[in-house]
Amino acid sequence: MRKITQKIYSAAFFLIAFTSSAQISTGTGGAASILANNPSTNTNVGIGVTNPKAKLEIAGFPAISTTYTFLNEGDGYDKSRLLNIGTLRENSTSTNGARLLTFYDVPPSNISPNATTMLAIEDRQDANRLRHTAIANGSSFFRLSDKTQTAFVDIFDDGTNVFFDLPKSGSYLTVGGRAVWPVAHNFWVKTGTSKFDHDVFIDTNLCIGTSSFTDGSTTYRLSVKGKVRAEEVKVYNTWADYVFNPNYALPSLKEVENYIAKNGHLQNVPSAKEITQNGLELGEMAKIQQEKIEELTLYLIQQNKELTKQNSEIEELKAQVKILLAQKK
Template sequence: MKSNLLVFLTLFTTFTVSISSAQCNNPVIFPASNNIGTGGIVCLDGSIVNSVPYPKICFENIRGNMKMVYKDTDTLFTFTKEGRLGIGNLTPSELLDVNGNAIIRGNTNINGNANISSNTNISGNANINGDTNINGNVTINNHFLKFAPANNTDAIIQRTTSGNMVVNSGGGTSSLYLNYASAYNAGTGGVNIFDGGTTNFAKLWITKGGTQNGIEAIGGNLVISPSGGRVIISDLSNTSLTIPTANYKLIVQSGILTEKVKVAVQNDLTNWSDYVFAEDYNLMSLYDVEKYIKKNQHLPNIPSAKELVKEGLDLGEMQAKQMEKIEELTLYMIEMKKEIDSLKKENSELRKKMTNSKR
């Protein structure tokens, strides 16, 4: 309201310099009106509102609706009894209603609603405490678009209708920064991505490093923590992708192409197969292995095809089990080599005896 009054007084002082002293000395009869009377419009130069010469300032009093209008060949501004200032608009619906381009070169405080129907250039700071409807482009030359919601509530940028929300950093090598720099009062809660609800989301944040433990020990890493516990990369139209019941953290449809995969081994005693070479390891006899294969159609301690289809293939676990079989085969081969060497020695001794007996 104070801002509107200051604008009005500035415009009024500027515009009235064009009125001659003779016009000011002539009495002007202002048409009486109430809520049922017709009233009328009177201009300070004594002419009717739509007649030349222009520009002119006129007062309108129709059915109790008081209004001051500044006209050139068209209405330039209107000031109503409710304290609404319309620029390029005869019937302002808010305290400030601008119908046309607006250039604001200094600081601006708007404590009520503002309707701006065309392009707006703001070279200074702008504080808007009410709703703002802007139908044209907005250019802000002082680098900041700041939201100061009351009572620490959410600050929201939202489309009023369905459609894409596009944030464009511009052409060339320009970038888009999210939650950037403590110098701009950036928060520490990362970025939360929702889709129309308040429960299901994906949280993205960058590790800080320093004295923290675990994933926070090294700074600069991107952490993805979805509320559902899993990151799924898939075509949204795909209906054939089966999500396993086990709590796998990353699920990728159609495979992954990479030059290198490294699987962490958590415990050398239980997660790798060196236990096969322990003295107390119970190595199955080959006869028992044969019986097991005939009965189960797969190797001992190796999951069946049905289990793999249901639970998926754990690369680290399967590599350890395959290594277990390789080490068991090595033990079988060592045992067989000993038996072969023993048979060779026995065969050699028999040949010597036979040769000696023939002599």
């Protein structure tokens, strides 16, 4: 009896030692599919691998260069599923028994000439939350989705270009810190600096040193609180050439004098109070100043005409006086 017991213990020990370093064949045969690793000292578990290099190693289709035949794309994924972990999905019948975490290694086939890998994670409500696909010698794609299957992170590489999208409204990206609700800006650099080596296009408004781009009822594309320095500023505006129109009502210098005495500034020129309250509009002020320069030019032309006429009259008087003096002699 003791010998029989010892044999049973020895057999059990052998089986435990054997299976602790087992290689699991993908063929049929039940217990016969569990084989010793080669070498047998290898304690890793391999499925379809005789010498696994990791604690768990699973082999896919053996030949990389072979083109396999599938009924359709879904059939290719079903037969290429290497990992199937977690609870069965609600639609596991239509997905051929897929679970919450799956990894696929799809070889080249009659459906697609390029091999494809895909990692997918679903939640318990059967909503896909993470998906990554990579096509051999082709594009790759990564997506995170919410509970409604709306994508909120998309990263796509077409081999030349990379697209990083946050397509869901209400997306916020914070750099150099963490966003605390309510988040003030959809894109926020909290520490460090931002640099753009190429062109920047803004379709709305830009604020520097201020959070407001309105002044009264006027909206400004660029609002700066602080000093602005530039080598050149170009302003598009109407100009004051209407002063030279023959129908322009040029006020007399007496009218100008009376207006200044009454208002303390030139006509059409904002007062100091108005500038202090409303600011100085460069384009409009340049036009007003040009208006006054052109009016001054007209005044000078008038005075020059009067002086020319007076000089002519003086010269005529001189000639007459000279004649009279000559006659007296």
